[in-house]
Amino acid sequence: MRYRMYGRTGVQVSALGFGAMRLPTTEDGTCDYEKAIPLLRRGLDLGINYIDSAWGYIKGTSEVAVGKAIKPYPREKLVISTKIPIRGIHAKEWWERLETCLERLDTDYIDVLHMHDLHWDVFQEFGLGENGCLKAAQEAQARGLVRFLAFSSHDTPENVVKLIETGAFQGVTLQYNFLDRHMEKVIHLAHERGMGTVVMGPVAGGRLAMWSPQQLREMLPPSVRSAPDLAIRWVLANPDVSVALSGMNTMEMIEENVASASRPEPLTEDEKQAVQTLFERLQELANLYCTGCGYCMPCPNGVDIPGNFMLMNYYRVYGMKQYAKEQYANLEREGKASLVGVSIEGKAASACVQCGQCEPKCPQNIPIIEQLEEVARVLGEG
Numbered sequence: 122m123r124y125r126m127y128g129r130t131g132v133q134v135s136a137l138g139f140g141a142m143r144l145p146t147t148e149d150g151t152c153d154y155e156k157a158i159p160l161l162r163r164g165l166d167l168g169i170n171y172i173d174s175a176w177g178y179i180k181g182t183s184e185v186a187v188g189k190a191i192k193p194y195p196r197e198k199l200v201i202s203t204k205i206p207i208r209g210i211h212a213k214e215w216w217e218r219l220e221t222c223l224e225r226l227d228t229d230y231i232d233v234l235h236m237h238d239l240h241w242d243v244f245q246e247f248g249l250g251e252n253g254c255l256k257a258a259q260e261a262q263a264r265g266l267v268r269f270l271a272f273s274s275h276d277t278p279e280n281v282v283k284l285i286e287t288g289a290f291q292g293v294t295l296q297y298n299f300l301d302r303h304m305e306k307v308i309h310l311a312h313e314r315g316m317g318t319v320v321m322g323p324v325a326g327g328r329l330a331m332w333s334p335q336q337l338r339e340m341l342p343p344s345v346r347s348a349p350d351l352a353i354r355w356v357l358a359n360p361d362v363s364v365a366l367s368g369m370n371t372m373e374m375i376e377e378n379v380a381s382a383s384r385p386e387p388l389t390e391d392e393k394q395a396v397q398t399l400f401e402r403l404q405e406l407a408n409l410y411c412t413g414c415g416y417c418m419p420c421p422n423g424v425d426i427p428g429n430f431m432l433m434n435y436y437r438v439y440g441m442k443q444y445a446k447e448q449y450a451n452l453e454r455e456g457k458a459s460l461v462g463v464s465i466e467g468k469a470a471s472a473c474v475q476c477g478q479c480e481p482k483c484p485q486n487i488p489i490i491e492q493l494e495e496v497a498r499v500l501g502e503g
């Protein structure tokens with residue numbers, strides 16, 4: 122494992138972070154500790170020291186799993202991150218949430234405490250002021266309950282810059298991968314300001330894993346083992362990044378990702394060039410890039426918005442035109458489709474009645490209605 126500095130905090134973090142949002146679950150949707158704990162421990166044994174959870178992950182049981190998993194390890198060697206959403210709450214509720222996090226994590230302190238999915242307007246309304254969450258967080262920091270304050274965000278780059286410029290945070294977690302570079306300059310700025318920079322979604326929600334070995338061989342240098350390998354190495358080739366987070370739920374995935382993050386040089390110059398060429402091929406994706414976050418859902422008319430966009434990405438990005446059309450036809454006919462292990466359920470793009478409810482909820486500002494029209498036109502044609 123390679124280690125990097127978490128900004129100017131003096132703390133060393135593993136280049137690969139363990140995202141604890143996709144741990145195995147039981148039938149009731151809570152964490153399956155018997156399966157989750159060995160996974161987390163395998164990651165720790167392979168040198169991961171940054172674990173990222175959140176107050177809301179897996180109905181609160183992600184934090185419990187992390188707390189149980191870290192027990193045998195020296196606490197001071199670990200960098201435990203969690204996240205509390207502040208929308209709609211003030212200092213009193215914030216303290217209650219912090220206490221819950223500490224209890225679940227079964228620890229005396231949290232290393233990196235994020236304001237979860239922070240937006241500039243939410244920060245102004247609920248972060249600032251005498252009764253605001255920031256003052257409470259700073260007090261928790263002064264009392265040694267929290268080492269560093271951070272935020273995660275899907276807000277616009279301009280607003281994320283404003284949050285950085287407040288100087289209130291020592292770290293930031295943002296989405297960044299080679300299909301979605303819109304936060305690149307913001308990450309650079311945060312790094313320059315001495316903040317720890319953590320990247321979520323380095324493998325684009327797992328969808329980059331869909332390339333076949335054949336396609337990869339055609340597109341990329343032989344040292345690239347798989348799409349996730351490339352994705353993690355690409356993120357870590359950016360020296361502004363402290364940690365690439367990956368939501369891991371199999372031993373194999375952990376071992377492969379650790380290998381990707383353990384290279385002395387994530388990508389050589391030749392490899393970077395090959396990836397650049399690939400970017401150019403993927404440029405057409407830019408207008409239709411959907412992260413699959415699901416914030417636009419549910420659609421009152423039952424359209425599976427991210428599912429339809431995923432099908433379109435297959436058509437446009439991976440060049441799997443026939444396959445994408447067949448799956449779209451299944452969606453229209455049966456309300457179901459599947460894409461190499463991912464199932465899509467809901468209505469096809471053609472069922473959109475253009476009510477407009479989804480668009481304001483999209484953090485990527487995707488013109489959903491217009492893009493769905495295109496999906497229906499392109500994939501629906503004979």
Ligand code: SF4
Nearest residue numbers: 420473474476477479
């Ligand atoms: S605009 Fe279309 S996709 Fe969006 S919520 Fe309305 S019906 Fe659903």
Ligand code: SF4
Nearest residue numbers: 411412414415417483
């Ligand atoms: S359309 Fe926007 S809100 Fe909906 S899943 Fe895609 S990125 Fe998320």
